[in-house]
Amino acid sequence: MKIDSIQDGVVLDHIKAGKSMDIYKYLHLDKLDCSVAIIKNVRSGRLGKKDIIKIDSPMEVDLDVLGYIDPDITVNIIRNGVRVEKKHLALPEKLVNVIHCKNPRCITTAESQLPAIFLLSDAQKRSYRCAYCEAEKTRRV
C-alpha cells in the first residue's frame, strides 16, 4: 500500500498525537486482513502534531466508538482514489457495548450478557452514565 494514496478505504485524520494505537485497538483493526497504516506525529496546523490511520478497505467504521474516543477525529471515505465523504464526529448520545460498568453493585457486573448501555450525561465533561445503575464514566482518551 502506498501510504499517501488508497483506492477504496477509510482515512481517520486529526487523531491526537500518540492516540492512534488506542483507536487501532478500540476498532479492532488488528482483525482486518487488509493493509492498515498508522502514521504518527504528522505536522498539523490545528493540532501541532497529529496521528493518521489509513485503512485500505471500504469498511464500516463504528462512528459511535470513534466519537466517544475523540469527537475531533475526521473520517474520510475514499472511493476510486477520491475522497467522496468527510464525516465530522460528535459525542454519541448512547453507547452500546463500547465501555463497561465497573460498579460492583451494578446488575451488568453480575450478568455479563446484558448489553452495556451508557447514556451521555454531560457533553462538556464528556461523561457518561450507566443506563442501569447511573455510575459515571468519563472519556479516557
Place this chain on the structure above:
Amino acid sequence: MRNLIDVTDLSVAEIDELIATAEDMIAEPDKYAQVCRGKQLATLFFEPSTRTRLSFESAMLSLGGSVLGFSEANSSSTAKGETVGDTVHTVSCYVDIVAMRHPKEGAPYAAAQYSEVPIINAGDGGHNHPTQTLTDLLTIHREKGRLDNLTVGFCGDLKFGRTVHSLVNALSRQKGINFVFISPEELKMPAYIKENTLDKNGLSYEETASLEEAMPKLDILYMTRVQKERFFNEADYIRLKDTYVLDPEKLETAKKDLCILHPLPRVNEISIAVDSDPRACYWKQVKNGKFIRMALIMKLLELQL
C-alpha cells in the same frame, strides 16, 4: 406501556395526579374495590422486604385484583442461575403488572427490556426506590398541604440510602426547597446527585454532621437507617450505625409542626419514645404507602373508575 424505574419517569403533573387519586382512595376506598378485578400483580422480591411487598399485595387486593410471586431469590429460578431478564420475561407471560425488588442496581431497568407488562421498581440495591418516594410525597402533602417551599433535612446514611436519593430527585423539581444533608463524612450524599440534580438546577443545600445544629430550621426530618447489607466491611457498619439517634431531647429545639419521616425498618435511629410525639409521621407513611401504590397500579394498567 409505561414502567416506573426511577421517580423522574413520572412528570410533576403525573405525581400530583397520583397524589390526588390516593387522597380520594383514602377518603372513599369502597369506590375502588373492584377496579382491578381480573388483573394479576406479580411481586418478585429477590431480596427480603416486609413493608414494600405486603404493601403492594395489599394494594392490589384492595383494588379487587389478585397477587402471586416470591419473597426471596432462593425460592425462584435465580437459585439455578437464571437471569433477571428471563425470570421477568417468564412471569410477564402470566400477569398484568410486575413489582420487583433486587439487590443489584439497575436490575429493574434490565428487566424492563424483556418484560411484556409494566415493571415497577420496588427497590434496586442502594440505587432507587420510587414507590417509597411517592409514599413520602403523599405523606408530606397530607401533613403540610404542599410539596414546595419547605426545608427538608435528610439524616443518616445518605450515601447508600436509595429512598433519600429518589426523594431528593423528586423534591428538586419543586419550587423553594432547601435541602439539609446530615451525615457522617463516610456516608455523605454522592457527588453525582449534588452535581447533576442540585448544582445543575441551581438548588441550595447545606451539609453538616450535626443533627442538633440543623434541627431548629427543619420543616421535614427524613431519618434513615444505616443499612448493614450495603457494607462490604462489617467493621465500618458497626462504627457508623449509631451515629444518629433521634430522641425527645433532640426534638426540644424542633419546630412545633415538624414532620418526622422514616422509610422503615428502623433499628435504633429513632427512639421508641418519639413514637407518641404528634410530629412522628412514619406510621402514617406506612399507611399512605398502600394508597399511593393503589393509585400507581391503576395508572400503569391504564384503568379508570
